[in-house]
Amino acid sequence: MKNTVVFDIIGTCFSLDKPRAKLVEFGAPTYALDLWFAQTLRDAFALSHAGGYKPLKQVLEAELPRTMQMLGVDLATTQLASIIESFAELDLQPEALEAFKILNDAGWRLVALTNGSENSTRQLLERANAIDYFDSIFSCDAVEKTKPHLDVYNLVKPNTAIATWMVATHAWDIAGAARAGLKTAFINQQEKGYLAIYPQPEVIALDLVTAASKIVEIA
Amino acid sequence: MKNTVVFDIIGTCFSLDKPRAKLVEFGAPTYALDLWFAQTLRDAFALSHAGGYKPLKQVLEAELPRTMQMLGVDLATTQLASIIESFAELDLQPEALEAFKILNDAGWRLVALTNGSENSTRQLLERANAIDYFDSIFSCDAVEKTKPHLDVYNLVKPNTAIATWMVATHAWDIAGAARAGLKTAFINQQEKGYLAIYPQPEVIALDLVTAASKIVEIA
Numbered sequence: 001m002k003n004t005v006v007f008d009i010i011g012t013c014f015s016l017d018k019p020r021a022k023l024v025e026f027g028a029p030t031y032a033l034d035l036w037f038a039q040t041l042r043d044a045f046a047l048s049h050a051g052g053y054k055p056l057k058q059v060l061e062a063e064l065p066r067t068m069q070m071l072g073v074d075l076a077t078t079q080l081a082s083i084i085e086s087f088a089e090l091d092l093q094p095e096a097l098e099a100f101k102i103l104n105d106a107g108w109r110l111v112a113l114t115n116g117s118e119n120s121t122r123q124l125l126e127r128a129n130a131i132d133y134f135d136s137i138f139s140c141d142a143v144e145k146t147k148p149h150l151d152v153y154n155l156v157k158p159n160t161a162i163a164t165w166m167v168a169t170h171a172w173d174i175a176g177a178a179r180a181g182l183k184t185a186f187i188n189q190q191e192k193g194y195l196a197i198y199p200q201p202e203v204i205a206l207d208l209v210t211a212a213s214k215i216v217e218i219a
Numbered sequence: 220m221k222n223t224v225v226f227d228i229i230g231t232c233f234s235l236d237k238p239r240a241k242l243v244e245f246g247a248p249t250y251a252l253d254l255w256f257a258q259t260l261r262d263a264f265a266l267s268h269a270g271g272y273k274p275l276k277q278v279l280e281a282e283l284p285r286t287m288q289m290l291g292v293d294l295a296t297t298q299l300a301s302i303i304e305s306f307a308e309l310d311l312q313p314e315a316l317e318a319f320k321i322l323n324d325a326g327w328r329l330v331a332l333t334n335g336s337e338n339s340t341r342q343l344l345e346r347a348n349a350i351d352y353f354d355s356i357f358s359c360d361a362v363e364k365t366k367p368h369l370d371v372y373n374l375v376k377p378n379t380a381i382a383t384w385m386v387a388t389h390a391w392d393i394a395g396a397a398r399a400g401l402k403t404a405f406i407n408q409q410e411k412g413y414l415a416i417y418p419q420p421e422v423i424a425l426d427l428v429t430a431a432s433k434i435v436e437i438a
Contacts, residue, residue, distance in 0.1 A: 001433070017305075025262045029248075029250070031248070031254060031289075031290065034254060034289065035250060035254050035257060038257040038258045038261050039257045039261075041261045041265075041389055042257050042260045042264060042391065043240070043390065043391050043417075045261060045264040045265050045268055046260075046264050046394065046395065047367075047394060047417065049264055049266060049268045049364075049365070049367055049368050049390070049395075050265060050367040050368060050369060050391075050394060050395040050398045051369060051398060052398060052415045052418075058338075058416050059414075060418065061263030062414040062415055062416045062417075063414070065412065066411045066412035066414075069235060069411040069412060070250075070253065070409075070410070070411050071250065071310075073287060093374060100367060103279040118303050144360055145268075146268070148265050148269040149268050150269060150270060157282060171262065172261065172262050172265030172269075175265065175266060175271070176265065176269040177270075177272060178270060179269045179270060181268075190289075191285055191289070192285045192288040192289050192429075193284065193285035195262060195278075195281040195282070196281055197265065197266075197273045197277050197278065198262075198281075199271075212310060
């Protein structure tokens with residue numbers, strides 16, 4: 001069995017610039033995307049922690065109008081729908097394809113592990129001509145708990161002694177993967193810093209290419 | 220045994236206006252408090268969901284500098300400390316004492332159930348001359364899991380058939396309490412709307428006095 005790199009999808013491989021730009025186009029401030037996404041994850045994690053579960057898209061949809069109300073931004077139903085739809089058109093981070101290639105060329109197996117749905121992830125990867133780099137797509141929908149619950153990482157944890165790395169731009173995802181026994185690479189793009197109180201990553205990198213190179217070098 | 224109302228503390232009984240004002244005084248935008256607090260809860264819930272645990276104050280402290288960096292706000296160490304310290308000086312919501320009195324006069328027992336520490340909650344209630352209304356203070360520190368994990372609500376769930384209500388301004392807290400079998404009152408002040416995908420509250424009220432009156436009326 002091959003060494004494996006597990007990629008987070010939303011925010012890590014794919015940029016959130018499109019929904020951010022949509023929100024700004026509709027009169028919301030630039031940080032509106034960050035607030036909406038943080039509140040969505042907060043409430044998705046909360047429900048999962050309380051033993052319930054809803055797919056991420058439903059939480060994103062439920063959270064959007066009230067985040068806009070908090071910010072005093074008045075949006076029409078068609079505008080709300082258009083922001084949600086932009087999640088189906090996320091663009092790959094500029095350096096993602098090169099990072100995938102570095103790992104594939106070095107003989108690594110790539111898998112996606114996402115709090116999004118398997119189907120939407122497959123469509124994003126196909127749309128970005130990146131699907132061929134990936135061996136498998138795993139969604140938290142399969143266990144009806146969100147990352148960073150350990151059951152989600154157990155979907156990708158091998159039984160053998162091969163190297164398995166998680167790459168993510170969310171500290172909470174790295175912390176969960178580390179607790180599940182994976183090696184971890186934190187992409188310091190979005191959250192601007194790792195949390196000292198969390199289990200620490202093996203690699204901190206500014207972008208996916210640097211992370212991929214370091215993983216190949218270390219493992 | 221008396222009917223019981225369980226109060227959430229931070230944001231519900233006590234206003235976040237002080238740390239919000241501090242942040243604005245130091246050059247951060249008004250929404251900075253909301254983003255910081257949402258990211259703090261997201262990451263505290265995440266760690267708890269992954270089977271780890273850190274007290275809320277530590278997560279707040281770890282999250283503050285990186286939220287400021289995301290927003291491009293440059294703060295000195297003394298300013299960061301001053302913002303954290305303002306959490307020890309939160310003011311009661313203007314209508315809180317009246318709401319506590321309505322419930323006490325009607326023979327209800329009040330308890331606090333918080334993701335903050337027992338000690339800091341006691342100090343906040345003493346400082347606000349509200350401690351005498353409360354029978355007990357329960358903190359998630361006791362079970363080393365955050366609300367809305369059911370183990371936290373089980374700290375206050377009675378074994379008898381008396382009425383037990385949770386009052387909170389966070390949808391995720393109401394959802395957890397509802398899943399744990401408590402009756403629930405959502406204060407629609409902070410989050411501006413309940414989530415349709417969550418278990419629904421018995422009462423939605425604009426302030427604590429209205430919620431207290433409705434609870435006494437219904438129970």
